[in-house]
Amino acid sequence: MKDHAVISGVGFTSATSPRRQPLSKDELCRQAADLALEHAGVKRSDIDTVIIGDIAGFEASSVSALTIAPFLGLPEYTNIIPISTGGTSGGHLANQAAALVRAGYAERVLCIAPNTFDGPVDLQAVINTNSPMIMEQPLGMGAVHMGAFFPGAYQQRYGVTDDQLMAVGAKNRRHADHNPFAHITSSLADEHAQRMVSTPLRLGMVCPVSSGAIALVVTAESLAVEESPNPLVRITGASSISDGYLGGKRRDFSKFEVVEHLARKVYREAGIIDARRDLDVLELFVPYAPMEYLLQEAFLICGWGEAPGLLEEGATSHGGDIPTNLSGGPLCANPGVAGQMAPIAHVALQLMGQSPTQQAEGAKRGLAHSTGGTFFQFHTATIMERVSA
Amino acid sequence: MTATDTTTEAALVHDVHWKIDYRVKLGRAWSRFMRGLQKQELWGTRCESCQRSYVPAQDYCEACYEKITNWVQLEPTGTLRAATIVYQGFEGGPEAPYVVGAVEIDGTHSLLMHFIGGVDLSDSDAARAVLRDGLRVRAVWSDERTAAITDIKHFAVEQA
Numbered sequence: 431m432k433d434h435a436v437i438s439g440v441g442f443t444s445a446t447s448p449r450r451q452p453l454s455k456d457e458l459c460r461q462a463a464d465l466a467l468e469h470a471g472v473k474r475s476d477i478d479t480v481i482i483g484d485i486a487g488f489e490a491s492s493v494s495a496l497t498i499a500p501f502l503g504l505p506e507y508t509n510i511i512p513i514s515t516g517g518t519s520g521g522h523l524a525n526q527a528a529a530l531v532r533a534g535y536a537e538r539v540l541c542i543a544p545n546t547f548d549g550p551v552d553l554q555a556v557i558n559t560n561s562p563m564i565m566e567q568p569l570g571m572g573a574v575h576m577g578a579f580f581p582g583a584y585q586q587r588y589g590v591t592d593d594q595l596m597a598v599g600a601k602n603r604r605h606a607d608h609n610p611f612a613h614i615t616s617s618l619a620d621e622h623a624q625r626m627v628s629t630p631l632r633l634g635m636v637c638p639v640s641s642g643a644i645a646l647v648v649t650a651e652s653l654a655v656e657e658s659p660n661p662l663v664r665i666t667g668a669s670s671i672s673d674g675y676l677g678g679k680r681r682d683f684s685k686f687e688v689v690e691h692l693a694r695k696v697y698r699e700a701g702i703i704d705a706r707r708d709l710d711v712l713e714l715f716v717p718y719a720p721m722e723y724l725l726q727e728a729f730l731i732c733g734w735g736e737a738p739g740l741l742e743e744g745a746t747s748h749g750g751d752i753p754t755n756l757s758g759g760p761l762c763a764n765p766g767v768a769g770q771m772a773p774i775a776h777v778a779l780q781l782m783g784q785s786p787t788q789q790a791e792g793a794k795r796g797l798a799h800s801t802g803g804t805f806f807q808f809h810t811a812t813i814m815e816r817v818s819a
Numbered sequence: 820m821t822a823t824d825t826t827t828e829a830a831l832v833h834d835v836h837w838k839i840d841y842r843v844k845l846g847r848a849w850s851r852f853m854r855g856l857q858k859q860e861l862w863g864t865r866c867e868s869c870q871r872s873y874v875p876a877q878d879y880c881e882a883c884y885e886k887i888t889n890w891v892q893l894e895p896t897g898t899l900r901a902a903t904i905v906y907q908g909f910e911g912g913p914e915a916p917y918v919v920g921a922v923e924i925d926g927t928h929s930l931l932m933h934f935i936g937g938v939d940l941s942d943s944d945a946a947r948a949v950l951r952d953g954l955r956v957r958a959v960w961s962d963e964r965t966a967a968i969t970d971i972k973h974f975a976v977e978q979a
């Protein structure tokens with residue numbers, strides 16, 4: 431390995447409802463990029479590679495990465511890399527930037543996570559087209575309906591109540607009250623929250639559609655140590671995994687089986703031995719509240735079926751030993767690819783000691799996750815560690 | 820790190836509509852599977868080397884990557900493993916409420932996704948209590964069949 435990769439700058443635009451968003455995609459991305467460059471203390475001309483996330487087929491555009499790139503004011507020899515892996519595009523941006531830096535191919539990479547869900551008039555209808563055509567697309571499922579299979583099976587296996595599922599939504603919205611970039615907070619009215627969408631998922635367990643963009647600067651550590659004004663946050667583990675394409679390949683909906691494999695792979699790379707002890711903060715991509723339990727278990731934070739107990743004892747709230755989604759997560763802002771990269775951005779700021787949300791005091795190591803695809807086919811994981819004293 | 824826009828004039832939004840038709844090839848294995856459904860027959864495949872079985876049928880094994888030539892006709896009955904009652908559907912989808920489930924066809928290891936019918940959805944809690952792991956179901960064939968997954972109308976709760 432030639433060098434380590436560190437996250438040296440983070441830029442968020444506020445997340446809002448698509449109806450209230452006055453800016454175009456290009457304007458939002460430029461704003462996020464400016465903020466990230468400023469935070470990293472580097473100039474546009476320092477950037478050698480830009481990686482831009484995309485979700486093929488979700489918007490009224492084709493390869494939007496290529497239309498965004500010219501608006502970023504980068505030098506003419508900048509490498510442009512579009513990444514389009516659906517719901518994990520955002521997670522892959524920083525992971526790929528780290529791979530390029532470690533390989534010696536790039537020194538300073540700008541990662542752009544655009545807003546990607548705020549165009550479609552009916553997002554579930556668009557997501558249905560992403561369902562396996564021929565075999566499953568005719569069966570009336572959008573993302574929320576696919577997302578409902580897992581908590582239903584989980585409830586049945588472990589005797590978890592609807593209230594325990596809703597408790598994740600309530601906890602994350604309380605966290606979001608302290609996140610200036612969140613779109614939904616604890617002000618969500620209970621009568622809305624209780625409306626059944628697709629059993630057992632109620633509206634208060636389902637993410638909103640948001641508009642906003644996020645950018646990161648990923649830098650070779652040998653340069654960042656000289657130029658970065660921020661504590662260095664090294665990417666110590668970065669990996670991804672895929673399940674089968676058809677929903678029926680999941681077999682056991684009470685767990686994310688492939689995430690356990692991903693966890694073991696990325697923990698080995700990052701030297702994590704006991705996940706609950708060694709990690710200080712988690713940002714998990716939880717567009718449907720109960721997924722937080724399934725993901726905590728698959729990431730080996732606790733045993734199977736034990737995650738609701740962690741929430742009840744306060745371990746996963748601010749002040750607990752394994753605070754999860756201090757940003758509120760996608761339940762409080764889900765601006766597409768930006769929502770997928772948000773976990774990495776929030777963990778990085780926590781480890782810098784600069785969280786715009788409630789700070790996990792002294793946090794040194796964190797895990798960020800993203801997921802997407804039909805029935806959550808794809809997952810990414812990123813382990814970060816503060817290496818500055 | 821953050822910035823807000825103070826523009827007071829409302830930003831314009833234009834409607835964009837795409838209407839695009841595609842033709843998708845099913846390939847040999849799925850064509851044969853769908854032609855079976857048209858004849859009210861459910862076919863799967865079984866790997867000779869590891870004995871895993873596949874419904875919908877496929878002509879290679881995902882576990883050992885061996886080619887599969889062993890087709891087996893299956894009774895269109897199975898066990899529900901997971902399901903959701905959809906109360907909020909989407910534009911162009913079926914009219915809610917409806918049920919989608921994952922069915923383990925008897926004698927196979929994989930799950931087949933499909934509609935689950937014949938359950939009274941007027942009482943949500945009662946319907947959820949019925950739609951549990953272990954529920955026995957049987958395919959109900961559509962009257963008009965076009966060699967498509969919807970040649971099965973739905974899986975209905977099997978009467979004891």
Ligand SMILES: [Zn+2]
Binds near residue numbers: 866867871881883884
């Ligand atoms: Zn095999």
